[in-house]
Amino acid sequence: MPPADAPGRGSAVLTVSEVAVQFGGVSALSEVSLAVHPGTVTGLIGPNGAGKTTLFNVISGLQAPGRGTVHLFNTDVTTMKPHRRARLGLARTFQRLELFGSLTAGENVRVGLESTVRWWEWRRLRRLVPHRRGADGAGDAPESLATVTCERLLEGVGLDGLGDRQAASMSTGLARMVELARALAIGPKLLLLDEPGSGLDEAESAGLGRLLAELAAGGMAVLLVEHDMDLVMRICDHIYVLDFGDIIASGTPDEVRNDPMVQAAYLGQAPSTPAPVPGAATQAGDGGDP
Amino acid sequence: MSSFLQYTVFGVMYGAGYAISATGLVVTYTTSGVFNFAQGAVGMIAAFCYWDLVTVHHVPILVALALILVVGASISGALVERVLMRRLHGASAERPVMVTLGLLVILTGYATVTWSATTQHLVGYMVNGQFTLVGINIQYQELLIIGVAIAVAIGLRLLFYSTRTGVGLRAVVDDPELLAMSGASPNRMSQYGWILGFVMAALAGVLLAPVQTTGLNIEAFTLLVVNGYAAAIIGRLKSIPITFVAAIAIGVAQNYVINYLLPHLPQSLVPDVTLALPMLFLFIALVTLPSVRLRAVGRLTTMRVPRVAGGRESLIVGVLFYLVCIVAAVLFDNKAVDGTTVLTLGGVVMTLGIVGLSLVLLTGYSGQVSLCQFSFMGIGAFVMGKIAGGGSLFGLVAATVICAAVGALVALPTIRLRDLYLALATFAFADAMAQGVFLDTHIYGSGGVSVGRIIIPGLSFGGDGAEFLLVTAFFVLAAWMVLAIRRSLFGRRLVALNDSQAAYATVGLNIGITKVTVFAIAAGMAGLAGALYGTVQQVVGTSDFDIFPSIIFVLFVTIWSIRTVTGAFLAAVTYVAISQIWMNGLGIFAGLGIILIGRAAGGILGIEAIQVRLPWVKRARADSGEIPTPPLGRATVVPGGTRAAG
Numbered sequence: 014m015p016p017a018d019a020p021g022r023g024s025a026v027l028t029v030s031e032v033a034v035q036f037g038g039v040s041a042l043s044e045v046s047l048a049v050h051p052g053t054v055t056g057l058i059g060p061n062g063a064g065k066t067t068l069f070n071v072i073s074g075l076q077a078p079g080r081g082t083v084h085l086f087n088t089d090v091t092t093m094k095p096h097r098r099a100r101l102g103l104a105r106t107f108q109r110l111e112l113f114g115s116l117t118a119g120e121n122v123r124v125g126l127e128s129t130v131r132w133w134e135w136r137r138l139r140r141l142v143p144h145r146r147g148a149d150g151a152g153d154a155p156e157s158l159a160t161v162t163c164e165r166l167l168e169g170v171g172l173d174g175l176g177d178r179q180a181a182s183m184s185t186g187l188a189r190m191v192e193l194a195r196a197l198a199i200g201p202k203l204l205l206l207d208e209p210g211s212g213l214d215e216a217e218s219a220g221l222g223r224l225l226a227e228l229a230a231g232g233m234a235v236l237l238v239e240h241d242m243d244l245v246m247r248i249c250d251h252i253y254v255l256d257f258g259d260i261i262a263s264g265t266p267d268e269v270r271n272d273p274m275v276q277a278a279y280l281g282q283a284p285s286t287p288a289p290v291p292g293a294a295t296q297a298g299d300g301g302d303p
Numbered sequence: 304m305s306s307f308l309q310y311t312v313f314g315v316m317y318g319a320g321y322a323i324s325a326t327g328l329v330v331t332y333t334t335s336g337v338f339n340f341a342q343g344a345v346g347m348i349a350a351f352c353y354w355d356l357v358t359v360h361h362v363p364i365l366v367a368l369a370l371i372l373v374v375g376a377s378i379s380g381a382l383v384e385r386v387l388m389r390r391l392h393g394a395s396a397e398r399p400v401m402v403t404l405g406l407l408v409i410l411t412g413y414a415t416v417t418w419s420a421t422t423q424h425l426v427g428y429m430v431n432g433q434f435t436l437v438g439i440n441i442q443y444q445e446l447l448i449i450g451v452a453i454a455v456a457i458g459l460r461l462l463f464y465s466t467r468t469g470v471g472l473r474a475v476v477d478d479p480e481l482l483a484m485s486g487a488s489p490n491r492m493s494q495y496g497w498i499l500g501f502v503m504a505a506l507a508g509v510l511l512a513p514v515q516t517t518g519l520n521i522e523a524f525t526l527l528v529v530n531g532y533a534a535a536i537i538g539r540l541k542s543i544p545i546t547f548v549a550a551i552a553i554g555v556a557q558n559y560v561i562n563y564l565l566p567h568l569p570q571s572l573v574p575d576v577t578l579a580l581p582m583l584f585l586f587i588a589l590v591t592l593p594s595v596r597l598r599a600v601g602r603l604t605t606m607r608v609p610r611v612a613g614g615r616e617s618l619i620v621g622v623l624f625y626l627v628c629i630v631a632a633v634l635f636d637n638k639a640v641d642g643t644t645v646l647t648l649g650g651v652v653m654t655l656g657i658v659g660l661s662l663v664l665l666t667g668y669s670g671q672v673s674l675c676q677f678s679f680m681g682i683g684a685f686v687m688g689k690i691a692g693g694g695s696l697f698g699l700v701a702a703t704v705i706c707a708a709v710g711a712l713v714a715l716p717t718i719r720l721r722d723l724y725l726a727l728a729t730f731a732f733a734d735a736m737a738q739g740v741f742l743d744t745h746i747y748g749s750g751g752v753s754v755g756r757i758i759i760p761g762l763s764f765g766g767d768g769a770e771f772l773l774v775t776a777f778f779v780l781a782a783w784m785v786l787a788i789r790r791s792l793f794g795r796r797l798v799a800l801n802d803s804q805a806a807y808a809t810v811g812l813n814i815g816i817t818k819v820t821v822f823a824i825a826a827g828m829a830g831l832a833g834a835l836y837g838t839v840q841q842v843v844g845t846s847d848f849d850i851f852p853s854i855i856f857v858l859f860v861t862i863w864s865i866r867t868v869t870g871a872f873l874a875a876v877t878y879v880a881i882s883q884i885w886m887n888g889l890g891i892f893a894g895l896g897i898i899l900i901g902r903a904a905g906g907i908l909g910i911e912a913i914q915v916r917l918p919w920v921k922r923a924r925a926d927s928g929e930i931p932t933p934p935l936g937r938a939t940v941v942p943g944g945t946r947a948a949g
Contacts, residue, residue: 073809099811111806113799115608124799127792128811179608192806199810 024087026051026102026203026234027072032081034067034258041067042258044081049203054225054235056245056266059255060278065238066108068255069205072236073105074098085203099128104201106192108208108238112180118191119176122163125198166194171220185212203234210241222248246270254278305438310558316445317530318554319452320511322547325531325538326459327503332540334472334496335388337399338723340730343528344410345501346508349376350519351414353509354424364429371509372502380501384494387898397672400726401861404674405897407525408855412890414521424519426512448510455503456547463543472496507531522851526734529581530557532727533588553584571745578738582731589728590716609867609905611794617786621779628775632768640883646767648883650839652875653771653778654680654832659860659871660778660785661828666857667866668789669821670801672726674854675713675733676829679706681741681848683833687754694755694838702834703827710826711819718815725818733850741848751844754837764838774835781828782868788824797821851890858893864906873908 025048034042042064049055057065070076072083074095082091090098104125113121130137137158156164167176170190175183180191189209196204206225210218222244225235229250239245245252246266254262254269256278262269269275324346331339339345349371356367383406391399418424430443463469471487472495507528512519530553538546557580565573612620628649635645658676665671683702690698713732717725740746756764757773764770788794800807800817808814837843859878864870881892900906 075805075809094813095805095808096811096813099809103809105809107806111803111809113802113806115798115802116795120795121799124795124812125810127795195806195810 025049025084026086027236028084029068029072030082030084032068032071032078032083034064034071034076035079040258042071042078045255045258045260046081047253047260047263049234049236051202051234052229052232053250054229054237054248056249056252057236057238057255058240058242058245058252058269062257063255064258065255066207067258069105069207069236069238072205073103099199099201102200102202103205104196104199104203105205106189106196106207106209108211110185110188110192112188112191114179114181116180117177118167118172118180118183118187118194119160119163121180121191122166122176122194122198123159125195126159126162126166129199163198166198167191169197170194170224171217186214186217189213197228201233203236204228205236205238207238208240209237210239210244218244306562308437308439310562311555312439312441312445314555314558315551316448316514316554317511317557318551319449320507321528321531321534321554322452322550323455323503323510324507324528325534325546325550326455326543327500327507328531328535329538329540329543329546330459330472330503331496331500332535334499335384335493337388337391337403338540338727339406339500339504340400340403341406341410342500342504342531343525344407344414345376345379345504346511346528347519347521347524348410348414349505349508350426350512350524351418351424351521353512354426354519355418358424358426368509372505376501376505377498380498381494383501384497388493388497389490397666397670397722397726400672400723401858401897404854405858405894407894408851408858408890409894409898411521411525411851412887412894415887415890418521423517426515426519428513429510444513448514451506451510452547455506456543459499459543468492468495504528523578526581526850529585529731529734530554532730533581533585536585536588536592536724536727539592549588557581557584571743575739575743578742579735582735582738585731586716586728586735589720589724589731592720592724609864609909611789612786614787614790617783621783625772625775625779629772632771636768643883644767646771647839648879650767650771650774651836652872652879653774654836654839655856655875655878656778656872657781657832657835658829658856659874660781660868661825661832662857662860662865663868663871664785664788664797664828665821665825666861667864667870668794668801669797669818671714671722671818671822672857673729673822673825674726674850674857675729675736676825677848677850677853677856678733678736678741679710679826679829680833680836681736681843682706682709683830684754684837684843684848685747685752685833686830687834687837688752688843692755693753694758696757696759699757699831699834703831706830706833707823707827710829711823713826714819714822718818725822730850733853737849742845744845747845751842751847752837753842754834754840756841757838770839774839777831777835778872781831782872785868793820855889855893858897862893862896862900862906864908866905867908870906870908 027047027049029045029047032042032045033040045064045068047055047057057068059065067076071078074090074093074097078091082089084090085098085101085103088101090101113124116124164176167173170193172187172190172194175187180188183191189212193206193209196206210221213221218241225237226248229235237245237249249266252263252266252269253260254272254275261278262272262275264272324342328339328342331337331342352371352375353367356362356370357364362370387402387406388399391402428442428444430447433440433442435441461469463473471492474487474492508524511527512524515524531550534546534550534553537549538544560580561577565576568576631649632646635649638645640648658680661676662673665673683706686702686705687693687698690701713728714725717728756770758764762769764773789797796807796812796817799812800814804814807817833843833848836847840847856874856878859874860871863873863877878889882889
């Protein structure tokens, strides 16, 4: 089956076609197809064990599919190594945090930033640029381009002034933002976010929603796995629903919300009950995929 | 034809012995996730105990077997799991490797001080007699080994797939928490695994002991079951049937090579190739393994990260250290300990310090384990000795470059595999080099390799003091370089690689290139250290670069702190000091040390109670307003997302 088409502002940056993954006798993904377009936020929802993280692993190259293909920016990347996919413009975060815990938050971001620069260009990152630290101008001093860029990225995810904290000592919510900043540091065109809202409070979650909307408005494609249904319904342009390794529905948030199969499989209501009211925070699921 | 069959029977017999040990290794690994490097040493101890009981004390064979297998091996396996391994649950990957290596050197150290090397330890057959079948003579002892191996394989298969305990044993590594919820005790299952592993190692030892026609030898017998390592690797550390078949195949292949291939080689090479064969098989097994996929493990180190000195600070400390060494050179000039000048010993400390620094870079920063740094030292010393009369600066450069290239070649086959396999590859390389090169009088010379003192026009390094200061200068430069690397982009990448390989790859960084690069740099540093070691000692011997000293030194650095320059230096000092006092006790010290430090990933210098007493640590913390983190030794690694709010 060709990937279901999602509304977008151009040709798909990611096309997953009939991908299947088998773990022993268990089918984690069977014939999954989807497409993600630039300038959109695409949701991928489903109950625990539906195969969402496995699909992310297939897209980012951590898991080889048994069947099917993955195309990134019109290039077949099905057998390509993860680091080469990243260099094409794919970045991701992880459901279970994968931080560089021994490094500071700033260094985490810097590793991402430096990965985009070839060794003969490293000096460019050390070039001094003007750096304005506060509204009053106190503490202004020229800093290296790398330092300034990392600080800006951390500020962008709400981690102002926390660049010197060891990543392993940060709370889950802050650590997720460090992961996000690190992913953004490589300048991705496609961003895969695996439950970025987990561990965030209501205000932080709202801030995350605004940030993702801004990124999409800037032309980035975002594929979002999230159990916070309020966030998903609010910011996604298109949603795929995964259940037992199959895409059981896809469409706009309204279409998905009113789909009886989705309600039965995931949102927790019988097909006959009314659809949930948008705006009411709904946490569907709380655990991990295989 | 009959000789072919005879060789085949011999091969099957040895293969059966390897199979028993290898399946034990697989059982331990599948139930605890730990590769027991001490498996061969357990077999060696069991073999010597058997010799002691049966040959010396005339204990009946069955009683001796019961004492060794049922009492000794079982209790030892249970104790090792309870006292050592259980504490390592959740620790970073290299800790269990270090602890089992500690066990290995303790057991070999104990054997060295207990059983005299001058006595020939010949062990009689358990069952005497032979019979002839299609023209070949088969000893009942050989038949016994093959029969026991088959019985063990069938027994294990039945245990794992037909009993509730067996299901628990298979489940414990996959998900201990889930197993606990089903009512089984993960700890008990793991303990059963260790008991089984020890019993099988001991069984292999006592069965193979009588067929050692030249008698038992501690090192040779410990490494004899390395063929079992290769079989276990081919079985991917999880399949008992594949492991079993692979062990038999290796045993047979070994006999064919010895009997058919070696006679066609120059006579001088025969002993080397024979001794290096097990390691060759292990290396081939590693190279042929399929790639493993990267896993997002969701583990996060919460270990306190040692502070990295800044550029100016490391320069000042380096200069002060050098000034202290100048004073020491004046004070200890012409002083000697047991016939060796203090400054020569100081020079040895500095060269070993450089090896320690290479381990800081390789293991401390990037998390890769190398057990063959002394082999690179040996190559470095050899190159230094053979180039331009042995005292040339060009020799130092050549030693560094050649060792870096060899290091890259050693690391290359294993970059697509798990880090454990790099440790195994370096283990194989270290032993193959020791047996095939360093002990070969045709290559290394019967009296060792002569290396002259460095010659720089206008400067003389003929005296011990001048040589000591020259080597010290190299140590200071190497320390400064390691710290500079840690502060650099490459240093951040090494630490990042150590913390999360999945994240490392998904930000666009090539894991393979980074691993090979850091391994090559570390090998180059060890090669430089070897060249300098040669210039200090002036003659380097065949036993200087053996596998066991190499492992013991890795443990010394780990005990002090494998993440710090200070740890590398203190490791070198204590290694040289203890080797002067009690050479045979080095392994016991190292083993006990690593076991006592347990899971403190930061070593002695990383222990909170010690850190808070160090004035420079206190000052640095006060300056940064740092909040104390939980002491080391507790929760080194936690699952992502379950940490306390910070």
